[in-house]
Amino acid sequence: DTEVTQTPKHLVMGMTNKKSLKCEQHMGHRAMYWYKQKAKKPPELMFVYSYEKLSINESVPSRFSPECPNSSLLNLHLHALQPEDSALYLCASSDDRGLNIQYFGAGTRLSVL
């Protein structure tokens, strides 16, 4: 099973809302990732958690706040977003060793009004 599950699939929020994106994997992977992908562009790395610790933070604005409650779950808390934050948000996981292939979830399509 190489499944990474993301919820919700679609999200519309206003600029004053607080919402959270969720990601779950049961492959025993110890690294989990958040990416942002704008239309017709490649994914851009936002955050990496390795063994439940934040290991990479790509200078993402503080209105995005990641959280890794345990090795299977990854959240992305959203607050006071801007319309330009509208994008597809992808979660991925990998085993953090060997081939370290990242397996991606289906994504959350976020629209900020």
Place this chain on the structure above:
Amino acid sequence: ELKVEQNPLFLSMQEGKNYTIYCNYSTTSDRLYWYRQDPGKSLESLFVLLSNGAVKQEGRLMASLDTKARLSTLHITAAVHDLSATYFCAVDRVPNDMRFGAGTRLTVKP
């Protein structure tokens, strides 16, 4: 700074034809990945290449890696419509920090 460049960015080809997508990267890296993305969908892992001269094949797709030239190729043999998608190469800047090329949008026409 790691740069990953793909070309072409757009590729329209007829069924049955062969073509190659190129991926150049600017610094040494342990791994080179190829992913496929269908419109509105997530990314699917195709290949990971680890060493110089590595070649991997799956169906009509074959990927190769030349670490000295910092070049990977994705060769498409006898294209079919089902191969229409965007193909990304990606390189680890450091472990777990994967950087993508811009993507090649492939359209296979009957």
